[in-house]
Amino acid sequence: MSDPIRIAIAGALGRMGQAVDKVASADPALAVAARFDRPDAADAGLATLDDALAAADVIVDFTLPAASVALAARAAERGGPALVIGATGASDAQRAAIAAAATKVPIVFAGNYSLGVNLLMDLVRQAARALPADLFDIEVFEAHHRHKVDAPSGTAFMLGEAAARGRGVKLADVQRRTRDGITGERPVGEIGFSVLRGGGIVGEHSVTFAAEEEILTLSHSGRDRGLFARGAVAAAKWVAGQPPGLYDMQDVLGMKGS
Secondary structure, eight states, X not given: OOOOEEEEEETTTXXXXXXXXXXXXXXXXXXXXXXXXXXXXXXTTOOOHHHHHHHOSEEEEOSOHHHXXXXXXXXXXXXXXXXXXXXXXXXXXHHHHHHHHTTTXXXXXXXXXXXXXXXXXXXXXXXXXXXXXXXXXXXXXXXXXXXXXXXXXXXXXXXXXXXXXXXXXXXXXXXXXXXXXXXXXXXXXXXXXXEEEOTTOOEEEEEEEEOSSOEEEEEEEEOXXXXXXXXXXXXXXXXXXXXXXXXXXXXXXXXXXX
């Protein structure tokens, strides 16, 4: 029997950190080697960042983009450990910094770790390819709890990117993130985003293809953070054996090229 993979959990006091801890602690293939959070976190049981880097084969990080970039830089500097990053709302510069770190260590960087959402992305791509832009408008809707700090969500952008790929266009060229006031008639080919924040909503995502005569909606509902934690733990087990590179959840699930 091989030794368990040593996992460290960043943001261990947060909602996702606690969910990952629960799933990882129950998995016999893993050993939780360290838990850490902000330097000012008042918890005697937490490790330092340096201790976590030294103790782990993989670190799972669901914190904030700036913290993820700093963690990736430190891991790259020392040649490990591997990383699983789930922070959303990263800027282009922050994404580039994580990609640069991935030339030194393997990193799974995904906006959503749900199996269902990753399957939804492929369905959205296929639908966008099949349904003509001059007949079907595309709107991506997402809803999350009141504590989420970025909007639209990383998953919403992933779905928008999937729709844009299906139509052979760049999302940046056709997206509309907000509508307010006299917006004028909707342009042909536009991919819109709508957002709701409230209560304790775990995660709701849908993509609507609306024509004059019919409407097709593809959707996914998250009921418990455990589903994202399970995906992140699966990613941690997968990335521990990979060479340096930037990966996503579709790599983990073997869906690339399917």
